[in-house]
Amino acid sequence: MSPVRPSSRLGLAALAAALAVAGCLLHARTLRAPERRAASAALVARLGLTDLALFTEASYTRHLALADRLAPFLDHPQAREHFPSGALTAPPAPPEAR
Amino acid sequence: MTWRAALERQRSLLDFALLALWRRRGKNLSLVLVYGLTVFAIASVVLLAGALRAEAAAVLAGGPDVVVQQLSAGRPALVAAEAVARLGAIRGVSRAAGRRWAAYADPVSHATFTVLAPEGFEGRPGEVELGAGAAAAMRWKPGEKVGLLGEDGRWHFLEVRRLLGEETALVSTDLVLLAGEDFERLFALPPDRFTDVALTVRNPRELTTVARAAVGALPGGRAVTRPEMARTYEALFDWRSGLASVVLLGAVLTFALVAWDKAAGLPADERRELGVLKAIGWETGDVLAAKLWEGVVISVAAFLLGVLAAYLQLFLAPAPLLAPVLRGWSVLSPPLRLAPSVSPLELATLFFLTVVPYTLATVVPVWRAASTDPDAVMRS
Numbered sequence: 001m002s003p004v005r006p007s008s009r010l011g012l013a014a015l016a017a018a019l020a021v022a023g024c025l026l027h028a029r030t031l032r033a034p035e036r037r038a039a040s041a042a043l044v045a046r047l048g049l050t051d052l053a054l055f056t057e058a059s060y061t062r063h064l065a066l067a068d069r070l071a072p073f074l075d076h077p078q079a080r081e082h083f084p085s086g087a088l089t090a091p092p093a094p095p096e097a098r
Numbered sequence: 099m100t101w102r103a104a105l106e107r108q109r110s111l112l113d114f115a116l117l118a119l120w121r122r123r124g125k126n127l128s129l130v131l132v133y134g135l136t137v138f139a140i141a142s143v144v145l146l147a148g149a150l151r152a153e154a155a156a157v158l159a160g161g162p163d164v165v166v167q168q169l170s171a172g173r174p175a176l177v178a179a180e181a182v183a184r185l186g187a188i189r190g191v192s193r194a195a196g197r198r199w200a201a202y203a204d205p206v207s208h209a210t211f212t213v214l215a216p217e218g219f220e221g222r223p224g225e226v227e228l229g230a231g232a233a234a235a236m237r238w239k240p241g242e243k244v245g246l247l248g249e250d251g252r253w254h255f256l257e258v259r260r261l262l263g264e265e266t267a268l269v270s271t272d273l274v275l276l277a278g279e280d281f282e283r284l285f286a287l288p289p290d291r292f293t294d295v296a297l298t299v300r301n302p303r304e305l306t307t308v309a310r311a312a313v314g315a316l317p318g319g320r321a322v323t324r325p326e327m328a329r330t331y332e333a334l335f336d337w338r339s340g341l342a343s344v345v346l347l348g349a350v351l352t353f354a355l356v357a358w359d360k361a362a363g364l365p366a367d368e369r370r371e372l373g374v375l376k377a378i379g380w381e382t383g384d385v386l387a388a389k390l391w392e393g394v395v396i397s398v399a400a401f402l403l404g405v406l407a408a409y410l411q412l413f414l415a416p417a418p419l420l421a422p423v424l425r426g427w428s429v430l431s432p433p434l435r436l437a438p439s440v441s442p443l444e445l446a447t448l449f450f451l452t453v454v455p456y457t458l459a460t461v462v463p464v465w466r467a468a469s470t471d472p473d474a475v476m477r478s
Contacts, residue, residue: 006112006113006117007109007113027413031413037437039266040266040268040269041157047275048161050162052150052157053229053231054268055428056209056430057426062212065326084423088335088341088423088424092333093330095326
């Protein structure tokens with residue numbers, strides 16, 4: 001019996017990787033994103049919400065879309081934006097109408 | 099040479115490359131591990147950002163068309179009812195609704211809640227509806243009385259009517275919904291004062307025009323349109339923001355370091371191996387192809403391991419490594435049950451960043467060594 005060639009073993013590993021990728025794709029479908037999002041979207045429309053409740057550490061990070069660039073500096077004139085979520089997002093663009 | 103023979107030739111070269119990798123397995127496995135961890139860090143940020151952006155775009159699409167705020171000395175101020183009526187009279191506005199909401203810093207749990215008195219609150223005065231995070235932070239259950247410290251210095255006790263569904267936690271975790279009367283008592287506000295105004299606009303193409311008119315009707319005001327709100331969340335984990343740029347910079351430097359280490363020169367044993375191959379009649383092209391396969395196998399393995407581990411971390415477990423980063427100093431934070439939304443462009447960029455520089459860097463010193471005399475290579 002001829003020994004198994006290393007490239008055949010690599011083929012098996014590639015097959016395992018492809019199965020893992022397929023597993024991820026199947027798992028993504030089981031998360032039922034559209035249904036979950038529909039419930040949140042209905043709540044947003046009913047309550048007139050503007051923001052995700054991602055960063056509840058300060059009122060201007062909780063309501064990022066409504067915050068202006070001045071908000072972090074209201075504590076005192078030379079205050080730095082010191083909440084960790086400030087490192088995760090760029091400041092909101094100034095609105096066209098102000 | 100037929101294509102079948104060419105394929106068999108490449109397969110033999112791949113066999114040779116795999117055996118060569120296996121001979122130095124300790125070194126190569128640790129390389130794949132470190133390389134994979136770097137890919138994992140960057141893929142985690144890319145996948146999380148994509149999922150959050152998709153969630154924000156899908157969920158917030160039904161929010162207000164324009165929100166108008168009043169400012170006083172640079173700070174948000176309350177809007178009078180007559181100003182709401184003025185905003186409602188703007189041409190193109192089908193509805194102007196004063197919104198009443200406030201940030202409430204709870205003295206017991208030290209969490210910050212968003213207290214909101216929605217227009218069509220389904221409960222009676224004296225009742226509240228709670229977001230899942232707010233209820234969990236205070237251990238409040240339906241039917242119980244909850245105490246909120248009012249701005250008059252007194253505790254106001256309200257009965258928990260129901261909890262908002264956990265599947266909506268990403269938008270509702272910190273919400274406390276109550277009736278308008280209770281909101282007025284809690285924050286000592288007159289009934290004709292609003293936090294801001296939500297406008298419904300008939301024609302979506304007129305949003306900016308309406309926003310300008312709103313600022314004209316409410317001097318000192320500020321109007322934010324829905325596309326502007328959406329752009330805020332598109333900028334989440336933007337490459338210019340702190341965390342993403344640190345991760346990206348770290349990853350690029352690691353890729354550069356590994357590639358430089360490869361390109362700088364071959365270890366003595368690999369040089370000797372090359373010399374022997376040349377001496378027994380291998381062509382330069384074959385040597386290069388075998389080494390190219392080595393580079394491809396290592397970098398593709400690291401890419402796959404990194405991306406799959408990032409997927410498992412984010413979408414099978416509730417992001418144990420990144421959730422604390424998102425949580426920051428928040429007492430309340432929604433559980434990260436996100437659905438993946440992978441951008442093929444970002445994944446392709448990560449693939450090319452991982453595979454191409456490393457593979458090319460593997461070939462350069464081999465090409466230099468393989469194109470010199472085998473005797474000189476073996477003796478050097």
